[in-house]
Amino acid sequence: MSTLSPGRNGGLTRKGEATRARLMAAAEEVFGTKRYHGASIVDITQAAGVAQGTFYVYFPSKLAIFRELVTDLSNAMRRHIAQSVAGLDDRLAIERAGIRAFIAFVKKHKYLYRIVREAETVDEDLYRWYYRTLAKGYSAGLAQAVERGQVRALDAEAMAFALMGVSDFLGMRWVLWEDREPPEAFFEATMSFIEDGLRPNRDDGGAKRGGLAAEEGRVDPRPRRPRR
Amino acid sequence: MSTLSPGRNGGLTRKGEATRARLMAAAEEVFGTKRYHGASIVDITQAAGVAQGTFYVYFPSKLAIFRELVTDLSNAMRRHIAQSVAGLDDRLAIERAGIRAFIAFVKKHKYLYRIVREAETVDEDLYRWYYRTLAKGYSAGLAQAVERGQVRALDAEAMAFALMGVSDFLGMRWVLWEDREPPEAFFEATMSFIEDGLRPNRDDGGAKRGGLAAEEGRVDPRPRRPRR
């Protein structure tokens, strides 16, 4: 359940490495089912098949292994998504593929939701790190797409948070609550919402792409809300 | 901080009623700052200025007062939002007003986020109830708007979850993390995303926005999403 982090060998023998991995896997399982506060070190070591004291040979505290778990999960998830959209060029296509990849990943790591979300309670900084890191990559991609005129010229961070929110609730509703991927209809409705939210209006951004004027017949110029 | 629930008097004297309210208010504060597991009954009774044993005169357990808190908060929030959009007719206007109302409410009840989200860990059913109840009302409103042609004919529940996700992350990003309302630019970008996501496409009938009545029963056939 967790071959997430192959590296970070701090001078362990092969055997030690294996034990450590068993503990990490056990922790993912136990934290996922019993929650952080409901999970005791004994639960983890029993699940890993080692003695209680062995835990402390590899981790200084319950919090430490939890943090490592969240970090590993975060890295693995971002890596997985990145690989899934590699090669795609169109941002809307990337969006679609990325969200599917996200859903697939959380489906596979069925405890990711429980673990990451509990981080908010257990270690708020870690939790923020998780989303900020995600948002950063997301924003960068969107900003690039904006430049290319693939998506509307909106604040990239705002879009990133909006999209993360949509995906998060999509995954919560179906993967977390029903333990299944979203029905196609639901998924498509969601994607449609996103795509229309992102897609450049024919009349805006024109400039972006060469300074051309918008075609006539324009509907809803909803632009200038000159606020602030 | 919590005159949320005036009712539910189970045969208490005026004094008893006051003590109970003090305990509820204390619990909101204490759970909000120290988290559920970090908060002890002693913390709550001290904050309320009563003796330890007094707690159990009013609540059967720590979990019970937490549940009641979440329920009260949920009810108060939905009531607040409903009032804020009462009288509005246009769905996009409702959306905008509703999200502003949401932001205002969580800004005022600064612990709402922490408390509600921790419910996921403490009592998962309660947590789902919270969002399902919200989604139900949301979906109903959207379905109506779809019927009226004010928004695209997408699955109402899907839209509701997408919108809840966007709002949730908006509030998290600014109110929870920065303890302030979102900057106008950020807010508008988010609203713009939402509005384009919801608004009927110009080519779905265009008329919508010209003051024309929506055609009855029209269903938006989620159109060409060209991508590759």
Add this chain to the structure above:
Amino acid sequence: MSTLSPGRNGGLTRKGEATRARLMAAAEEVFGTKRYHGASIVDITQAAGVAQGTFYVYFPSKLAIFRELVTDLSNAMRRHIAQSVAGLDDRLAIERAGIRAFIAFVKKHKYLYRIVREAETVDEDLYRWYYRTLAKGYSAGLAQAVERGQVRALDAEAMAFALMGVSDFLGMRWVLWEDREPPEAFFEATMSFIEDGLRPNRDDGGAKRGGLAAEEGRVDPRPRRPRR
């Protein structure tokens, strides 16, 4: 075994007060026999006849009760000695009475030695406070005696430490090791050593007492220093 500190009631009921006292008495016994590190909270609560958790109702930690014990013991001992020499005028007489009082006190509080000395390991500051406080009173008395010409004009603190050392080892040798008061001969030899160490030589200090030359032939004028 410990009615040492009657005061310091921090808002406890009579019953609570009694429980606290039982714990203090139990701690004196348990620390005395099993040593600080050998004594567990369970040992103490069992000796006191209360449940484990009860300990923490009255003391925040094992260290706290230990500290309080040492402080109480120190105060009681100094009070006891002070009372024993009250009314005496001659310093050598005071010395003798004081040391006898010390021996009697440690004989009665048979664990005082073990407890106080272990303080050096457990809380070094506390240990130093113990001896510094003792030394301060001791020095003051000796300085006064020097002024009166009752003892030789030596640095008072040096004498105080020397005398504390002698007493400490006397008590260790007999009370701690043999659980008895020193044999008279041993005690008298020790006192003789001290007295000669302190007693003014006929040829020194003369000036001290008013510029008068020491009377001829007089041996040890140590007598009438009436004043005050």
Add this chain to the structure above:
Amino acid sequence: MSTLSPGRNGGLTRKGEATRARLMAAAEEVFGTKRYHGASIVDITQAAGVAQGTFYVYFPSKLAIFRELVTDLSNAMRRHIAQSVAGLDDRLAIERAGIRAFIAFVKKHKYLYRIVREAETVDEDLYRWYYRTLAKGYSAGLAQAVERGQVRALDAEAMAFALMGVSDFLGMRWVLWEDREPPEAFFEATMSFIEDGLRPNRDDGGAKRGGLAAEEGRVDPRPRRPRR
């Protein structure tokens, strides 16, 4: 810091011998700074630069190495003092030189105090052995001096304990607490106290201080202790 015990080779190779010595030196340092109970085997092995298991190749237990340390320190100290007074004839001169040597030794072995005193807690018999051995030698020297009339005819053991007490507190006050040798004034005051405590009274033969040789075999009849 500890080339105290060169011998006791139980069939070790040169390399083993070196490892053992490193462990001893590490133990002195670690016990001295962290105390017996605060020091773990890991602390010692880390300080010695060997693996945890290596410790048990050379010592059967934590207690064992502690005992050996105390024994070595005791032997080294007595040897050092003996050498320092070798050749001296006058007991008062011996006393002075011996105490200076003691102070110098504990100054050099700055952890001696902490280690030896903690022995009282860790292994009471060892602790008594330490002082009894010291007292035995001390008493013998004093008894001889009494016979020679160099010091008053008091019980030798009583004098020995009194002198050990004085020295012990002198070292504690300055070396242990201030990490320095006592100021000369303080030292001289202490020596003066001791010398007058020991020196035969002028009326016991008076000659002592006039450069006259003491009469052979004289026994001081511990004189008038006039107290009330």
Add this chain to the structure above:
DNA sequence: CATGAATGAGATTTCATTCAT
């Protein structure tokens, strides 16, 4: 000789809850 992984007993401390007053 040396290593370092593994053990498990045990210690301190927390805290929701009960109950007599």
Add this chain to the structure above:
DNA sequence: AATGAATGAAATCTCATTCAT
């Protein structure tokens, strides 16, 4: 209605020691 003393189960963490390599 209110109090606060008492409980005991449970949790985290430490560490001396053993053992296979």
